[in-house]
Each structure stands twice: as C-alpha cells, then as structure tokens.
Amino acid sequence: MQTNPPVLYEEDNGIAVLTFNRPHARNALNIDVLQRLSEILDAARTNDSVRALILTGAGTTAFSAGADIKYLSEATPLAVRDFARLAVRITNKIENLGKVVVAALNGYTYGGGLELAESCMIRVAASHAMLGHPEVRIGAVAGFGGTTRLPRLVGKGRAAEMLLRGRAVDAEEALKIGLVQGIADASRLMEETKALVRDILDQSPTAVRLTWEAMHRGLNMTLEESAELGADFFGLVAASDDFRIGTRAFIEKTRPRYIGR
Known part of the structure; x- marks a missing residue:
C-alpha cells in the first residue's frame, strides 16, 4: 500500500470522498493522480455500496491548481497530448458514471482542476475559492475539456472572456454566472456538500x-x-x-x- 497515495479515498454511508493528495504542489495533476483517479472511478461504477462521489483537494489552499506545469514543460508534444487525452477520458467517465458526482472546491481551482470540476454534476465552492482557466497565460489551451464544457455552463461570451484573458473569478462571481451552485465557509464546505448530496440521494x-x-x-x-x-x-x-x-x-x-x- 502506498504511504502517500496521490488520491485519498474514504467511503461513508454510500458517499465516497476522493481527495487529490498533493498539497505541497497545490494538488497539481500529474500522471499518478490521473491514473489513480481513473482506477477509483472504474471501481466506483460497479460498486453498489457507492451511490455518490465527492471530489475535493487536500488542505485548504487548493482543489487543484491544474496540470503539473513542470511535467508539461519537460514532456514531448506527444506525451502532452496523451496526458490530455487521459484527462479527457476521465472527465467523460465522471459525466457518464451513472452516479451522483459533486465537486467541493476548497481553494484554487485552475486549469485542469477546473476542467475536472466542470465535468461533475454540481460544484460547491469555499468562500475563498478562486476559479479560472489561466492556460493562455502560459501559451497553452484548456485541453482537458474546458473549451467544451465552460461555454455550456456559463455561456459562450462569458467563457470566451475567461478563457481568452486567462482571468480567474472568485466564488461570488462564479455563483453569479452559474459556474458553481453553492458557496460555503471553508470550515463547513464538506458538511454542506454532503448535505446537498444526501438531498439528491433521498430522491429516486x-x-x-x-x-x-x-x-x-x-x-x-x-x-x-x-x-x-x-x-x-x-x-x-x-x-x-x-x-x-x-x-x-x-x-x-x-x-x-x-x-x-
């Protein structure tokens, strides 16, 4: 068993909490994180005891600051493409899991981190969270599905402004434009997210x-x-x-x- 797994897993009363576990790197996404996340999603699909999943990040600073930039700067173009395609497969798994999936955004939610959150059914943000797609600021494209999902969530014009400027929004603005569906104090984020999930699970x-x-x-x-x-x-x-x-x-x-x- 890994002593420091890239994604933590906890299950309680039908709700599985998946926690990106790289707090020293603001929970940046690398291959280990994505592969482990993919494995957990595959297992959850056929696990009848799991009725819902919550995605969140370790610590209080970041849900995920996005893809690991150090890895991207050193990888070949083909490796970068394969990395992005792995992430796209994961976002598609999240959307088509057949179970409730909610993101609890406990801090910075940027780039690939936001793209994972965008594939969830619902997003709840801590009051101090910041959300954005800064990819253009490093000469990149939102390649994990952001150019597809963000316009569907907030509209083409707002998405274009965020994506083309690389501008981040705070939790209040994210709620106003429909990018998140709730805001909670950091100390109550998981409690309120679980309450929302349980409300959904009370339905058919x-x-x-x-x-x-x-x-x-x-x-x-x-x-x-x-x-x-x-x-x-x-x-x-x-x-x-x-x-x-x-x-x-x-x-x-x-x-x-x-x-x-």
Whole structure:
C-alpha cells in the first residue's frame, strides 16, 4: 500500500470522498493522480455500496491548481497530448458514471482542476475559492475539456472572456454566472456538500440517473430531439417501482421510500 497515495479515498454511508493528495504542489495533476483517479472511478461504477462521489483537494489552499506545469514543460508534444487525452477520458467517465458526482472546491481551482470540476454534476465552492482557466497565460489551451464544457455552463461570451484573458473569478462571481451552485465557509464546505448530496440521494435513484442522462445527452441534440428524449425517459421511469412509490406517496401525503428500481 502506498504511504502517500496521490488520491485519498474514504467511503461513508454510500458517499465516497476522493481527495487529490498533493498539497505541497497545490494538488497539481500529474500522471499518478490521473491514473489513480481513473482506477477509483472504474471501481466506483460497479460498486453498489457507492451511490455518490465527492471530489475535493487536500488542505485548504487548493482543489487543484491544474496540470503539473513542470511535467508539461519537460514532456514531448506527444506525451502532452496523451496526458490530455487521459484527462479527457476521465472527465467523460465522471459525466457518464451513472452516479451522483459533486465537486467541493476548497481553494484554487485552475486549469485542469477546473476542467475536472466542470465535468461533475454540481460544484460547491469555499468562500475563498478562486476559479479560472489561466492556460493562455502560459501559451497553452484548456485541453482537458474546458473549451467544451465552460461555454455550456456559463455561456459562450462569458467563457470566451475567461478563457481568452486567462482571468480567474472568485466564488461570488462564479455563483453569479452559474459556474458553481453553492458557496460555503471553508470550515463547513464538506458538511454542506454532503448535505446537498444526501438531498439528491433521498430522491429516486432511477429518476436522478435518467434526469442527468437526459440533460447531458440533450445538450448535444436539437431542441426537439432533446425534448423527445425527456419524454421517452418520462415514459421509461413510469415503468419503475420508484415511480409508483413516489406518486402514491404524493397522493397519500407521506414521505416516499425509494428502492432504486
């Protein structure tokens, strides 16, 4: 067992907390971090005891300051491309995991770190957090999916301004533009993030999964196709036990107890 693993893993009551563990380097992403993160995601996909995941960073300074610049400065162009493609595969895994994934941004969230957070369903930021894509400031491109996901989250104009200037935003501005969905004091960040996750887990697992899938897939469809997909999923979920449980509880004015099928 590694004495200092690149990603820490803790599981409690169905919620797995994944912590980037390079605080001395502001949790910068290197190959070890990405490979371990990929392995944990693969295991979580088939682990029925894990219903949700929270991504965060060790310490109070940074979620992740982005890709390890020292490695990038020494790597060959092909190695840099392979590194980015590994990161892209991971962000795709996060989006398509079939489970709730939330980012708890405990400090600086830059570059590749922000791109990992952008692939999560929801982001909660500590009040002192800063978020940004500074890649152009070192002559680089947001190559882990930032040029794709940031415009979808905050709109093309805001994304262009952030990406082309390399400008960071504080937690308040990130909330205002929709980049994060909540702000918490640093001392309460994990507590409030877990409360948000538990609120989602109180809902029907089937409905939550299909709602996310309809949203995620629908963004790449026409308006009509996306709406039809939502209608199809509405019909599909109506065949579930959870649908019967939820509708009956609504009529009887009781609290539903979902079973996930």
